[in-house]
Amino acid sequence: xNKLGETGRAWLKGLHILCTATWVGTAVCxxxxxxxxxxxxxxxxxxxxxxxxxIDDGVLVPSAVSSLLSGLLLVGLSPGGLFSxxxxxxxxxxxxxxxxxxxxxxxxxxxxxxxxxxxDPQRAAExxxxxxxxxxxxxxxxxxxxxVLCLALISALPWKWGIxxxxxxxxxxxx
Amino acid sequence: xxxxxxxxxxxxxxxxxxxxxKLGSTSRAWLKGFHVLFTAAWVGxxxxxxxxxFASNPTNGIEAHGALSxxxxxxxxxxxxxxxGSMLSGLLMSWLTPWGFFKWHWVTVKWxxxxxxxxxxxxxxxxWLNGMEAMSAANPQLVMQxxxxxxxxxxxxxxxxxxxxxxxxxxxxxxxxPWKKATIKG
Numbered sequence: 001x002n003k004l005g006e007t008g009r010a011w012l013k014g015l016h017i018l019c020t021a022t023w024v025g026t027a028v029c030x031x032x033x034x035x036x037x038x039x040x041x042x043x044x045x046x047x048x049x050x051x052x053x054x055i056d057d058g059v060l061v062p063s064a065v066s067s068l069l070s071g072l073l074l075v076g077l078s079p080g081g082l083f084s085x086x087x088x089x090x091x092x093x094x095x096x097x098x099x100x101x102x103x104x105x106x107x108x109x110x111x112x113x114x115x116x117x118x119x120d121p122q123r124a125a126e127x128x129x130x131x132x133x134x135x136x137x138x139x140x141x142x143x144x145x146x147x148v149l150c151l152a153l154i155s156a157l158p159w160k161w162g163i164x165x166x167x168x169x170x171x172x173x174x175x
Numbered sequence: 176x177x178x179x180x181x182x183x184x185x186x187x188x189x190x191x192x193x194x195x196x197k198l199g200s201t202s203r204a205w206l207k208g209f210h211v212l213f214t215a216a217w218v219g220x221x222x223x224x225x226x227x228x229f230a231s232n233p234t235n236g237i238e239a240h241g242a243l244s245x246x247x248x249x250x251x252x253x254x255x256x257x258x259x260g261s262m263l264s265g266l267l268m269s270w271l272t273p274w275g276f277f278k279w280h281w282v283t284v285k286w287x288x289x290x291x292x293x294x295x296x297x298x299x300x301x302x303w304l305n306g307m308e309a310m311s312a313a314n315p316q317l318v319m320q321x322x323x324x325x326x327x328x329x330x331x332x333x334x335x336x337x338x339x340x341x342x343x344x345x346x347x348x349x350x351x352x353p354w355k356k357a358t359i360k361g
Binding site: 010011013014017018020021022023024025026027028029030032033036044047048051054055058059063149152153155156157 | 204205207208211212214215216217218219220221222223226227230231237238240241242244245248249252253257343346347349350351352
């Protein structure tokens with residue numbers, strides 16, 4: 001496969017950073033809104049839950065998928081490829097773990113909560129399934145967003161495993 | 176006397192700013208990492224706000240207040256701190272690394288855009304949003320007929336798009352680093 005030129009790579013990198021930035025910022029927003037959500041504060045409070053669900057479906061999922069795809073393209077079309085550097089593999093594994101946990105653990109619980117709230121907003125906060133889902137997400141959302149932040153930070157930090165310190169230093173001095 | 180003292184202070188401050196030792200590559204990378212994280216939070220939160228603003232189609236004041244409360248939470252707790260964090264980390268990067276403030280056209284353009292976006296947010300978007308949230312909290316029954324509320328909503332709808340485009344433009348010029356190096360005379 002043809003490798004990308006410098007300009008093509010810069011555009012793809014820009015797109016990857018943009019998708020990742022949207023993912024990271026949306027994850028922070030979702031976490032913050034979720035921690036501000038009080039199910040026992042009356043039926044109006046549930047509006048926040050439907051807002052979080054629309055952010056999840058409309059921004060979080062598309063930006064996470066775009067970040068993964070643009071990242072794969074970036075390493076796939078760059079010299080060295082996907083498995084040349086341990087920090088790239090770490091980022092890929094971390095991204096897949098975060099996405100799978102979102103698909104398998106977070107989304108089904110969130111969808112179930114929204115269904116319960118839509119069916120009966122007055123008594124949703126008394127439903128045991130709703131409460132157990134709420135408790136799970138409240139506890140797990142913090143570590144999840146922390147992993148997303150760490151994944152974003154890995155790319156900027158100097159201790160990119162697999163790259164000699166001189167190479168890191170010279171690339172950071174590029175002007 | 177006052178004038179001389181002021182000139183001396185200005186001269187000393189300038190000398191201190193110029194003589195500060197530039198950061199090493201490790202500290203510089205950490206600073207860049209935090210700058211990226213703050214900017215990411217800013218961009219993502221702005222995208223969320225656009226989605227909530229345009230996707231929510233409130234039929235009554237209570238629904239409008241729900242959406243506006245979420246927007247205000249994001250604005251107060253994520254947009255404002257992350258924009259300030261991004262600006263301060265950018266300031267340190269310009270000051271403590273060889274990038275500088277005016278050596279490169281793209282850095283200067285980023286500074287102008289950042290200041291423009293932050294000033295517009297502080298003096299226009301923030302007050303519009305806070306006003307709408309307060310109106311919907313005070314009178315949820317009639318807020319959807321309030322002309323001030325409706326005009327604030329329209330102004331927000333018209334301005335958050337260009338604001339977002341400017342943010343995306345700043346992200347892209349940071350990566351592409353376009354234009355030539357500025358020639359400083361003297």
